[in-house]
Amino acid sequence: xxxxxxxxxxxGGENYRAVLSELRRILGDLAVVDTGPSVIxxxxxxxxxxxxxxxxxxxxxxxxxVVPVDVVLDPFVEVVAEEAGxxxxxxxxVDKTYRVTLHGRLYWRETRLPAHTSDAIRVIAERVKRQVSxxxxxYVVYVRCVKLYHRRRLATLTVAxxxxxxxxxxxxx
Numbered sequence: 001x002x003x004x005x006x007x008x009x010x011x012g013g014e015n016y017r018a019v020l021s022e023l024r025r026i027l028g029d030l031a032v033v034d035t036g037p038s039v040i041x042x043x044x045x046x047x048x049x050x051x052x053x054x055x056x057x058x059x060x061x062x063x064x065x066v067v068p069v070d071v072v073l074d075p076f077v078e079v080v081a082e083e084a085g086x087x088x089x090x091x092x093x094v095d096k097t098y099r100v101t102l103h104g105r106l107y108w109r110e111t112r113l114p115a116h117t118s119d120a121i122r123v124i125a126e127r128v129k130r131q132v133s134x135x136x137x138x139y140v141v142y143v144r145c146v147k148l149y150h151r152r153r154l155a156t157l158t159v160a161x162x163x164x165x166x167x168x169x170x171x172x173x
Contacts, residue, residue: 085127104145
């Protein structure tokens with residue numbers, strides 16, 4: 001089972017149970033695929049609708065961020081860049097701006113060595129044929145690296161307008 005929603009929250013077992021209870025109460029149809037120290041990977045029928053529903057609810061301060069996921073990929077810079085270019089072409093209008101945000105570590109496919117964050121962002125951005133705006137983007141190409149079942153590294157990719165990310169602590173995706 002794949003996941004399509006990432007929820008980050010205050011660390012701790014009690015906090016996890018409180019956040020999960022709150023999410024199930026508000027969203028109803030939420031299946032937990034995996035969890036980490038402060039991350040819940042979940043499957044919902046429509047991740048964008050889930051974010052909109054949560055935005056309209058009064059949420060616990062334990063929840064930090066809720067991110068819809070368009071696609072789950074192998075954590076290689078080249079794989080993510082290719083898919084980011086394809087999704088951006090499909091989802092970002094020609095007259096809109098974007099920014100790449102990367103959380104976690106991607107790897108080079110050929111060597112399997114970790115890529116420096118700025119190198120990975122540069123390679124991804126080269127595949128997106130839209131105007132860049134680092135301060136006030138219309139869209140975000142959001143890449144987050146996660147471990148599934150505490151061992152398999154994966155990259156998630158979301159290409160969406162800034163308002164489709166729910167970020168309660170920092171205010172930015």
